[in-house]
Amino acid sequence: MxxxxxxxxxxxxxxxxxxxxxxWPLYYSIPPGVTFGNYKKGYHPGDYNFPQNSVQKLEICLGAILTQNTKWQNVVSALHSLNASNLFSLTALQKATSEQIAVAIKSAGYYNQKSQTIKRLVTFLRAHPFAKLKNESTPVAREKLLSIKGIGPETADCILLYALDKTSFxxxxxxxxxxxxxxxxxxxxxxxxxxxxxxxxxxxxxxxxxxxxxxxxxxxxxxxxxxxxxxxxxxxxx
DNA sequence: AACCAGGACGTGA
DNA sequence: TCACGTCATGGT
Structure with a gap:
């Protein structure tokens, strides 16, 4: 065969x-009032019209970093903690120190490394907004993501595939x-x-x-x- | 109580 | 290149 x-x-x-x-499951950036199957758990089977905005794309990037060698349930609680700390936006993450972010994402493990990776991602996104990245070819966008320390092949491909709608397996x-x-x-x-x-x-x-x-x-x-x-x-x- | 989780990086051979 | 140690919490 x-x-x-x-x-x-x-x-x-x-x-x-x-x-x-x-x-990709979305928890804290979904439009209010939307109900779709088991949507409350974040998944949206059969609906490929996601992500719809830059906050949802940011959530996917954060989840992709946080889930590195980590159980998804720990990531969910870290995302919840970020939300509770009002750190669920680019500007908030920009203002926050990596130490503050580390406290919020503690439950996802490797919090010192991941908080710094998140800071680097936020800096990167200021120079390369999602709209701009989407216009790049897949290999070019991939190389740019890989240039961020802490973002390796799998994390980059998750961001490309689920946040940027690129066919990157x-x-x-x-x-x-x-x-x-x-x-x-x-x-x-x-x-x-x-x-x-x-x-x-x-x-x-x-x-x-x-x-x-x-x-x-x-x-x-x-x-x-x-x-x-x-x-x-x-x-x-x- | 060891083992594992939707990895990535630095090091030495 | 590649094998190995390190990073860390939380559930089974």
Whole structure:
């Protein structure tokens, strides 16, 4: 079976098992009064008309940084804390010191590093507003994001895909584990190689990229969070 | 009570 | 390049 078919087939199977995921979850920048399925939890399955404004884009960037090697629930409480501290805007984050931000995001862990990364991001966004970034080509915007210390490949790709609607596939630890287990790649395949594999195999639609990554995380949480990874994965029979 | 989480960076080989 | 240590909280 060709890899291209394998990857599109895996998507179909995951979608059938788990349904639409509705990423990126938004909690503190949603328009008031909007109700959409389990919207209160932040997810908006089937609705790809997000983000709608720069505050929502900022929330996605913050979430992408805060969730580095961290459970999402800890990120949610950090976002709540930021909101309670009136730090949920570019101008507020600009005025705040990294120490003040660190206190607010404590629950997400690595708060010293992440607070400084957030400060660098805010400085960056002053010179490169979202509207300007969207007009850049994906590779150029990606390089600019990667130039920010504390923003690596996965965080940059999350921002590109979910905040800027760019078709940049996100590779995370679950994606790598799943693809190894399903013999799609071997142990020494790099982030860039796996990313290229997905991007060259799939239709370049941001809705597909957004759902696929979310589905891989959902599946990864089920079968790939504890060693030995993926031994009970029902998708294993290709 | 060790283990893990939607990583990234600095270092030495 | 790459393997390894470090950063840190909170749930299981």
């Amino acid at each position: 060709h890899l291209q078919y394998k990857l599109t087939d895996l998507y179909e199977r995951l979608l059938k098992s788990y349904g639409y995921q509705g990423w 996100v590779i995370d630890a679950y994606t790598t584990r799943i693809c190894r287990q399903l013999r799609i790649i071997d142990k020494k395949t790099s982030y860039a190689e796996l990313k290229h594999l997905f991007e060259s195999s799939l239709e370049k639609k941001k809705e597909l990229f957004q759902e696929y990554h979310a589905l891989l995380v959902c599946h990864g949480k089920m079968y790939y969070s504890r060693k030995p990874y993926g031994v009970n994965d029902p998708m294993i029979d290709f």
